[in-house]
Amino acid sequence: KNEVEQSPQNLTAQEGEFITINCSYSVGISALHWLQQHPGGGIVSLFMLSSGKKKHGRLIATINIQEKHSSLHITASHPRDSAVYICAVLQNTGNQFYFGTGTSLTVIP
C-alpha cells in the first residue's frame, strides 16, 4: 500500500508548456514537500506546504487538505526543469516521511 501516489510517472513536454504534477496521499499530515532530484544529483526541497498555495518563480504548489491532494505547476517550462519531482508527506502522528515514487519530467527544446 502506497501512502503517497503521484501522477503521471513520466512526462515529456515541449519548452514553454504549462506542466502539472499531481500528488494524492492517504495519511493525516503536518506538512507536504515537493522535492526536485536531478540525475546524479542530490534532492532539493522546492516547497513545504501545510495549506493553501505557494509560488516561487515559475513554480506554483497548491494543497487541498480536505481532499488530501497537492499539485505542482511549472509555467513556461524550460529544458533545465528536466528532473524527477517527488512528493513527500510528513505524517502528523509521528516523524516519518512517506515519499511518492516521483514524476520524471523531460522538457524538450
Add this chain to the structure above:
Amino acid sequence: GAGVSQSPRYKVAKRGQDVALRCDPISGHVSLFWYQQALGQGPEFLTYFQNEAQLDKSGLPSDRFFAERPEGSVSTLKIQRTQQEDSAVYLCASSLWTGVGYTFGSGTRLTVV
C-alpha cells in the same frame, strides 16, 4: 557547512564487505533521517534521530543495517556483509526541528558487486 554533506559520494563494495556511510548535517540541526532509494524508486525511510537518540529504526531492512549518531551531529550508517540488494542511493536529510523544512544531502551511491 552550508548544506548536508554525505561521504563517500560513490562506493563500490564486494559482496560480504562491510561499509560505512557518513552524513554531516547542518550544524545545529536536531532531526536527522536516513533513506534508501533503489533505482527508479522513491526514497524509503530507514531511521530517524533526534539529537543522539535513535527514535525510529523501523525502516532498517535487516539486522545488517546499523545507524548511530553518538554526539548528536555526524551520523554513520553501517551495513555489514553487504548483499547485492543493498545497492542503492543512501540519502541523509536534516532539519532544525521536526516538521520544519528539511535539507537533503547529495546521497551516497552504493554498488555491491
